[in-house]
Amino acid sequence: MTALLSDPRALSELSGPLTMFGPDFPFAYDDWLAHPGGLGRVPESAHGCEVAVIGGGLSGLVTAYELMKLGLRPVVYEADQLGGRMRSVSFEGHPESKAEMGAMRFPPSATGLFHYVNTLGLRTVAFPNPLGPHTPGTVVDLNGVSHWARTSAELPESYREVADAWAKALHEHAELSVMDAAIRRRDVPTIKAIWNRLVPKLDDVSFYGFLSSAPSFASFRHREIFGQVGFGTGGWDTDYPNSMLEILRVVYTGADEDHRRVVGGCQQVPLGLWEHRPDRVAHWPDGTSLSSLHNGRTRPAVTDLDRVGRDYRVRDSSGEVREYPAVVFAAQNWILLSKIRCAESLLPGPVWTAVERTHYMGSSKLFVLTDRPFWRDTDPTTGRDVMSMTLTDRLPRGVYLFDDGPDKPGVMCLSYTWNDDSLKLAALSLDERLDVILASLKQIYPDVDIRSHIIAPPVTITWETEPHFMGAFKSNLPGHYRYQRRLFTHFMQRDMEPRHHGFFLAGDDISWTAGFAEGAVGTALNAVWGVVTHLGGSTHPGNPGPGDVFDRIAPVELPED
Template sequence: MTHAGAAPTMFVPDFPFPYDDWVRHPAGLGAVPPDRLGAPVAVVGGGLSGLVAAYELLRSGLRPVVYEAGALGGRMRSVPFAEDPRCVAEMGAMRFPRAASTLFHYVDELGLATYPFPNPLADCTPSTVVHLAGRTHHARSLEELPTVYQQVADAWDKALRELAERSTLEDAIRRRDVPLLKAVWNRLVARLDDQSFYGFLASAPSFESFRFREIFGQVGFGAGGWDTDFPNSILEILRVVYTGADEAHVGIEGGSQRLPEGLWSHRPDRVAHWPSGTSLESLHGGAPRPAVTRIRRDGADFVVTDASGGQDRFAAVVYTPHLWTLLGRVDCAPGLLPTPLWTAIERTHYMGSSKVFVLTDRPFWRDTDPATGRDVMGMTLTDRTPRGVYLFDNGPDSPGVICLSYTWNDDSRKLATLSIEDRVEVLLERLGEIYPDVDIRSHVIGSPLGVTWEDEPHFMGAFKANLPGHYRYQRRLFTHFAQDGLPPAQRGFFLCGDDVSWTAGFAEGAVTTALNAVWGVLRHLGGGTPPDNPGPGDVFDRIAPVALPET
């Protein structure tokens, strides 16, 4: 099958299924037999994946019961500043690629407005400042940076073309040419699964220079530096590049948490079994159930225990939190999953990440420096402690928001033991070295906000990132929704969420794996998809991820 459009699309090469077409089809996703209408299905986790799954199960006439340990939204966490609740700090997901076409089905269904996200050198970003090795450069485009930055960008493009078939894969993804895409990508998976991102760069003739590799790690491509990803599998990076996931980003007006909260309260136009006007919120009496503490199987049903001590029986369970929660946070019977799947869960690797935000009296960074004629401050990439600094302008007469620091892995841990106030002091001191003539502190109002995701007990990291050699584990996790080959005692329990997807860290993966779980639940309960709108499991054998040898 080929696709008429040529726009970037997160048509993931491991499993190139058109989720956006499937979810928009007028025939709907599927149905269950009449005697199954209203059957309860446990949905563990009220993040984006859980709420997409619950929303579509509701539309199919089932009764999703959502359990949530904290606030709805998961890592779509938008925290308002006490001094001006109109301004929010995006603690988790804050930018979304336009290529995430399945995600934007739900953004559009809820009528949420978006805005261009101020990434480095983006068209909407007034000024970008690159500060490396003590030297500061101001630019609005790559061409305005010193020549070495263009040389590094060219080296990256050359490495991708020479070692990873960039032109062929990007063209196949945009045209949705599945046979070509599978043939080329499967070949790359077999060749590159054991190679790290850094190893890939070091093997490329265009990156023979260590200085090139160093600059690339600190500035990177798209949204910024990528050196904290250097230990990860190069396949993780290629998926991001080839699907357009790290370009053309937008934010959601009012905060990303509006999306999961909107799915919770939205009344879908078409819904089976339930009265018109039914929403997830109305089915739950206004609030989800508390955290799940125990899951057991009893015959054909599942028994779920929550933190209040309540127990309920369900025909199926959709499990969306970080997989590591199955290892300690939830008392989960080992027999619910095959042993190879437990091994894959144990091997899961999560990226740490921290953010620090402050509210300012106004967007002072747009002031003009009389000596240079430039903005006094810009979106900043640096090799110092802040790493990435983002500026959010709400208009000249409104407060501004600065993300003083957005860091990953080792850079995240450098500040983890400090209080939020101490973090701000350290970051302002470092930024003072980059902007010695700008009194950032004088513009800060109110209390700072921040997060370190590896210290969040129900997350234990920002998102999954596979290490070299982890492809086989990822395949086990992703393909679990197609359960025909499992014994009956291991069917009906479905994993989903972005860490089950091939594009962990991107909301599109949370959405698409939720849709996989919906397909699995419908099939488990004796239902199926419309003949003219087959689902991911219906075509699984034709487009399944390549299986690498296990011996």
């Protein structure tokens, strides 16, 4: 585990790889994808049938790719650019150097995602997380005091106390050891038993509330250090208002450890699915790709969605109107409220309420390109690198360093912030952001002149000001479990009124692990199952899909009255 603090799994009996299997809906999407029988089939009469896919991010393109393989004709609508929050940006004059503006690190436990990474033949390398085994050093700068360490054992005793407090809280109040072993064994009854006990107990509890009620975190100072330093990828105090269930999902499934990055940029995954020509595809000739079905271009932004008889009418920004027997909506939830004129009949009333209650995390990043990875120069006073991966309570919050060799340019993520910290930067221009971030880092590294090494204009983003996103990703607040269950289970439409059939939600907003690409993949596959079923198809007898086994592993339902 690459946690900045200690490994809370130390007492677990390990019996297999940790994957993002559950805990809410323990379905093996990786096994479903790998089965030689495929994801199913549709009647020959449905071959070539058009299905609208709204949103060209990872979830939308996984949906479209798998529907194409089944012999359907997905029609992808995208308002901006393919990739969604898998957005890799080149620096001016240096197309080979990439800044990852959204997603940038992926856990090996995301086996559904890595199915597609491997299908596309993409290469990954270790991500330089704080105190990770491939990170040369980490500087933790809190309250004006800096500590350098290569491993967590080199941090002061107070940090180890916080690590022990976190491990103790997880084992005593969240049954981490037992859940860890159950997920590794894919022991569905045990996973469900533990999680179904914890959901009603913790649904109304915030992350901070969980910590403050744990005897091991009685000290405010410990909670403050943990908020700034955290586990895995660093400080998590911006998540303190969120539901503790959100945090446990990440911890249980290893989503925040041992990360990999995609060499050349993670946007290659959605772009690769757009161009990829699968070996086995129903109905379509060999060599068919999503790009070829679209003549190389997606349809533009959707402006109107309506129901006409049994079909759905979609109008796009060009004015063109098309009708489809099924629609998959894979953009962010709030688009349905603000950017698209929607018929009320698209969703049942309780699902509309869940869409309204969606809560997004804000996030900003600032990247620069340097002449070389100068941070690896030796400081003559300390004998260490002149700069390191940095966690701080100052404005930058997180500084990440990407080194592709001494003779190549270096990429620096000078600032990675969330929520309130992101809002501090949102109104600043690019030049203003660079100035205040460099001034802040000067307090930590007074003898390092970062600006002198910058060789291209910086690049930046604030996701809450992006018009087609309005936030980085969803994160549930305490009491939001019921809303999230409505969204995730929407693909099961057998008990809905017929007027709601055939419109499916997908994307990490709909998943139990928003902000993680694996959730985007899983909900895309749920939508694929839903479309296949809606069009009269079925899964392979030996390879049941998520809807086929839903009743046995459904997320626990909490009472509402």
